[in-house]
Amino acid sequence: MTNDTSLGTRLKAELTKDFTVSVVAVLMALLTIYPLYRIGVSFAASFLLLLAIAANIPHAYEQYWPISYSGGAAVVWTISAALITSGVLIGAYQLALSFVESPYAGIIAYFVTGVVQYGIAALFMRVYQTS
Template identity: 50%
Template sequence: MSDTPPLRDRLKADLTSDFSVSASAALAALVALFAFARIDDSTTGGLLLALAIAVFVPYAYERVWPEEYASVPAVVWTISAALITSGLFVGVYQLSVDAGAGEYAPGIAFVVTVVVQYAVAALFMRARQNA
């Protein structure tokens, strides 16, 4: 027999750990989805931006960020990360459109945004560990 806990227990633990980060990231992703629809009519772009916020911001907080905050500071961290992510995504998206990437612009913006998210979080973690 395996010593791993049942799937129900693992899902409950994943959903309740850092709940304030997950919930605020989901809300920020919805806001970003609707805000991106005002900027551009690309459904793919809005969905990829929402994905970058709703999935990768909490993942970076949980896996890479060196500190764990209380609920209110964690929400502030999440909203700040979502705003930075949105700005980076929209900036790279617009640069890609201007460069003629056309239909590939949302994908380019998504990949660049996620890579920059993790690079910055990893650099911050390394700087904190070496300080």
């Protein structure tokens, strides 16, 4: 099986396809560190929120989101997704904290957040495709 494009060209295209979403997601993840530190969220939960924003949001956008945005729309979409992700993870963390210890609460919150992230993206994709 042959492919006309070089490996370098395909790699560059893959890395820059959703570059705006990836960069904004990483910046939003870094911006969440200080507020989480100030409110006393554990390091594990803070790290998992960073992971949920910086890795899961670009992945959900690329794999499940049916509309491809560019420029300002991609920035707004990513900021909105990061704010929703932060709210869900912090809420799930606080709820889980009332039942289990801190490290486990962070893990539970991360998984709940992942289910919500990918669930919303998959649901939107399904609704978008049927309409």
